[in-house]
Amino acid sequence: MLRGASEARAWALCTSSEVLQTQEQGRGRNEVLQVRYFKHRHVWVSAIIRWEKHLWKVINTRAECTEGFWCSELLTASLRRLTYKIRDTNISTSHSRSSMAGAEVGTQRVSSNRNHEKRAHNGYLYCFDKMNAAGTANFWRCDRRYMEHCKARLHTTAATGVVIKEVNRHCHGGEADRINVTIVRGEAKRRAEETMETPAMILNEVYGGASVSTMGQMPAEDAMKKMIRRRRTTTEDAPPQPVNREAIIIPLRYTTYPEGERFLLYDSGVGDVERILILGRQWNATWSSEMKTVFADGTLNIAPPLFAQVYVLLASKRGFIVPVLYALLPDKRESTYCRIFHAVKATWPQFSPETISMDFERAAMNAASSVFPSAEICGCFFHLMRNMKKQLSLLGLSGWYKNDGNFALAARMIIAMAFVPLEDLDAVFRQLARQTPRELWPVLDWFEQNYMGRLNSFGGCQRPSFPPNMWSTYQRTLQGRDRTNNFAEAAHRRLRSELSVDHPTIWKFIDGLRSVQAGRDQHFECFVRGDEPPRKRLKYVRADQRIQEAVQRFTVDSGVLYLRGLAHNFAMN
Numbered sequence: 204m205l206r207g208a209s210e211a212r213a214w215a216l217c218t219s220s221e222v223l224q225t226q227e228q229g230r231g232r233n234e235v236l237q238v239r240y241f242k243h244r245h246v247w248v249s250a251i252i253r254w255e256k257h258l259w260k261v262i263n264t265r266a267e268c269t270e271g272f273w274c275s276e277l278l279t280a281s282l283r284r285l286t287y288k289i290r291d292t293n294i295s296t297s298h299s300r301s302s303m304a305g306a307e308v309g310t311q312r313v314s315s316n317r318n319h320e321k322r323a324h325n326g327y328l329y330c331f332d333k334m335n336a337a338g339t340a341n342f343w344r345c346d347r348r349y350m351e352h353c354k355a356r357l358h359t360t361a362a363t364g365v366v367i368k369e370v371n372r373h374c375h376g377g378e379a380d381r382i383n384v385t386i387v388r389g390e391a392k393r394r395a396e397e398t399m400e401t402p403a404m405i406l407n408e409v410y411g412g413a414s415v416s417t418m419g420q421m422p423a424e425d426a427m428k429k430m431i432r433r434r435r436t437t438t439e440d441a442p443p444q445p446v447n448r449e450a451i452i453i454p455l456r457y458t459t460y461p462e463g464e465r466f467l468l469y470d471s472g473v474g475d476v477e478r479i480l481i482l483g484r485q486w487n488a489t490w491s492s493e494m495k496t497v498f499a500d501g502t503l504n505i506a507p508p509l510f511a512q513v514y515v516l517l518a519s520k521r522g523f524i525v526p527v528l529y530a531l532l533p534d535k536r537e538s539t540y541c542r543i544f545h546a547v548k549a550t551w552p553q554f555s556p557e558t559i560s561m562d563f564e565r566a567a568m569n570a571a572s573s574v575f576p577s578a579e580i581c582g583c584f585f586h587l588m589r590n591m592k593k594q595l596s597l598l599g600l601s602g603w604y605k606n607d608g609n610f611a612l613a614a615r616m617i618i619a620m621a622f623v624p625l626e627d628l629d630a631v632f633r634q635l636a637r638q639t640p641r642e643l644w645p646v647l648d649w650f651e652q653n654y655m656g657r658l659n660s661f662g663g664c665q666r667p668s669f670p671p672n673m674w675s676t677y678q679r680t681l682q683g684r685d686r687t688n689n690f691a692e693a694a695h696r697r698l699r700s701e702l703s704v705d706h707p708t709i710w711k712f713i714d715g716l717r718s719v720q721a722g723r724d725q726h727f728e729c730f731v732r733g734d735e736p737p738r739k740r741l742k743y744v745r746a747d748q749r750i751q752e753a754v755q756r757f758t759v760d761s762g763v764l765y766l767r768g769l770a771h772n773f774a775m776n
Contacts, residue, residue, distance in 0.1 A: 312364070313382065314389040321346065321385070322357060324366060326377030328385070329357045340367060351375045383417040391427065395434040402428040433718070444708050448478035448509045448533060457713045460484060466717065468528060469546045476533075478509075479543060481550065482716055483528035484724075491551035494518035494527065496684075499561040499571070500583075500691030501535070505699050507709040511535060513698075514543065515691050518556075522736030524690040525727055529698075529716060531709075540570030548574065560688040562586040563669055582674040584621055585687040588775045591618050594649050600642065604775075613640055615770035617650050621676045622754055622769050623762070628655065628671055631762035638763050680754045697722075746772045 311323045315330075322329040322343050329343035341361050345353040356370040387409050394405045406427055410418065421427070445451045451473070458467035469481035496519040501512040510531040517526045530543050548554055559571050560581045571580050595601050595614065603610045616635060623631045632655060639647050651657050654674060656664040676686045699705075702715040730736075739747070750772050757765055 311382075311386065313385045314392065315385075322359065322364075323382045323385075324357055324369075326379045326382065327355065327373055328378065328382060332356070334361060345373060347373075347375055380416050380420045383414065384420050384422075387413055387417065387421065388427075388430070391431055392434045395431045402431040405431055442710060444710075445509065449474050449476050451478065451509070451709065453480075457710065460717060460720070466713075468550050471542070471546075477539065477542075478531075478533060479539070479546065480510075480531040481528055481543070481546060482530075482713065483526075484720060487527045488551050488553075490520070491527075492553035492555070493520065494554060495557040497556040497559045498524065498685075498688035498691050499559060499567070500688055500695070501532070501562075501564070501567070502695040502699075504705045505695065505702055505712070506706060507531065507712050508706050509533075509709065513695075513712075515694050516547070517688075517690050517694060519685075520730060523727070523730040525730075526694045526720075526723055531712075535564070535566060537566035537570050540567045541574060544570055544574035558684075560685065562688070563590055563674070565668060568669075568673065580673055581679065582669060583686075583688045584674075584676050585689055585692075587621060587674055588618055588773070591646070591650075592775050594646055598645050600646070603642065610640065610642070611775075612767065612770050613638075613643055614646065615773065615775060616763075616766040617643070617646060618773075618775070619766040619769040620650070620654075621674055622680060622750070622757075623675070623765075624677050624757065625671055625675055627757075627759050627762075628675075630759050631766070634762040635766060677754065680751055683751070 313321045313323050313328070315321050320331060322331075328346045330346045330348075332342045332344045334341055339361050341359050341364075343357040343359065345351075345355040347353045351374055353374045354371045355373040358367040358370065359365060360367060390409045391405050394400060394408065395402075398405070400408070406424065410421075413421070422430075442452075442454060453467060453470070458465065460466040465485040466482055467480065468483050468485065469479070471477070471479045498517040498519075499514065501514040503512050506513050511534045512532050514530040514532050515526055516528050516530075517524050519525075528547070532539055532543065556575060556578050558579045558581060559575065560583055561567055561571065563582050563586050568580050568582075571578065591614070592601075592604075595604055600610075600614075604614055605611075617639070620628065620632065620635070632651070636647060652665075653668045654671065656667040656670075659665055679686055698715065698719050702711065704711075707715065738744075750769060753765065753768050753772075
């Protein structure tokens with residue numbers, strides 16, 4: 204016999220007088236049980252695990268049920284079929300016959316744009332969150348969690364995907380059309396992978412079963428065809444991961460951009476232990492002579508395993524900052540930077556920048572000065588602040604900086620030396636040294652040694668690691684030029700987001716880079732049609748205005764007050 208209140212309640216639901224009455228109306232007991240399953244699913248799901256192991260014992264022994272009748276052969280066969288269907292969550296035959304079919308539309312599995320599984324339920328989409336500790340249930344969260352701050356959740360069984368319960372209410376309306384669009388897009392991607400049909404044929408097939416409301420929400424036909432072509436490109440078998448740099452052989456399809464344009468701009472060649480690859484659009488050569496303001500920066504996280512870093516060059520064109528090339532470098536030595544800059548000059552003979560903004564990496568700065576002697580090499584103010592934060596951390600002063608406002612202001616006043624005219628640096632630095640708290644003296648010594656040049660015993664001045672003309676932002680501020688190369692940092696983040704993994708294979712890196720380049724092409728077209736460059740947030744615009752006004756009023760006598768005023772307008776976050 205069934206044990207416990209939950210088992211008896213679940214059994215009674217199937218064998219109640221309502222079921223018997225329905226059967227008398229000509230409906231089979233198996234169908235009745237399926238209908239009752241949908242109506243009381245929340246009871247069945249909670250009880251199924253406990254009573255299922257007892258069910259077959261009851262059936263085989265023909266034990267007397269709680270309602271007082273014997274299990275017939277018909278009930279035995281019906282329960283056997285129903286148990287299999289519950290376990291497989293595949294009661295598809297009842298969907299077309301049951302009045303509950305509309306509710307079950309929402310329990311489909313759909314794929315996201317990045318091919319991750321989502322769950323559609325009752326007109327809402329859910330993203331996978333995690334499993335429970337026992338590994339028996341999946342927890343899903345509403346995919347509008349961040350856009351709408353929706354806290355609705357869905358729990359399903361891990362093995363079968365049966366919905367267990369819904370948690371919290373949605374704070375937004377249902378999105379049946381959006382779900383249907385996602386399903387149609389997923390079907391188009393599947394056919395792109397599994398068939399050799401043309402994009403037009405695939406669209407004809409997937410649109411054939413779509414409703415009118417869904418068709419009205421679908422992306423443009425060109426966008427759908429591009430999606431199909433991209434899907435086929437990414438699912439092609441990639442070459443095996445090379446074991447070393449000198450053995451890399453790049454297939455033709457990884458060296459070109461759409462319409463046959465060259466994308467691999469430079470390759471130092473097979474057999475080169477210090478292999479360098481430069482990737483970018485060949486078309487950029489047509490305006491390389493206009494690239495007068497250039498931003499350069501390297502990143503380690505997205506570099507393929509055989510390379511040390513990805514080095515990015517961006518160029519300014521009337522306010523628009525455009526990535527023009529990406530280089531894979533084997534190391535961070537000065538000779539390697541010289542090689543890449545010489546390769547860029549050979550690829551683009553008319554490339555002759557007037558200003559190169561970069562982070563405070565001595566090897567890269569020396570190489571840029573050597574290859575482009577007429578260019579002004581500028582250190583990024585953002586990276587100067589980052590170096591300052593590292594020094595505070597090394598000296599154990601980070602806690603003070605976070606918790607003591609006056610201490611933090613005094614620390615930023617040291618960095619504000621970047622806004623002092625070159626000829627007045629020594630005088631203002633002496634004023635600052637007399638006002639700096641004792642706890643910041645080690646930081647002041649570090650700044651003097653690396654950025655100012657410390658006086659020696661002979662009355663001369665030691666050459667600093669980074670001379671003031673490299674990190675001073677005084678003239679750049681007066682001229683309204685950029686003080687940072689944060690555009691390169693943004694390019695790194697965009698590429699990392701596209702790859703969705705650190706240190707991808709070289710093939711995944713190239714594919715991701717081409718996808719990012721497609722977005723940059725659209726950005727460039729905005730410039731071509733005459734759009735205004737993206738605007739800064741209002742608080743940064745106002746801070747820049749205050750800084751420029753303060754710089755224009757600079758006098759040596761008010762040096763410390765000048766530094767304090769500037770320090771109020773930026774933060775080392």
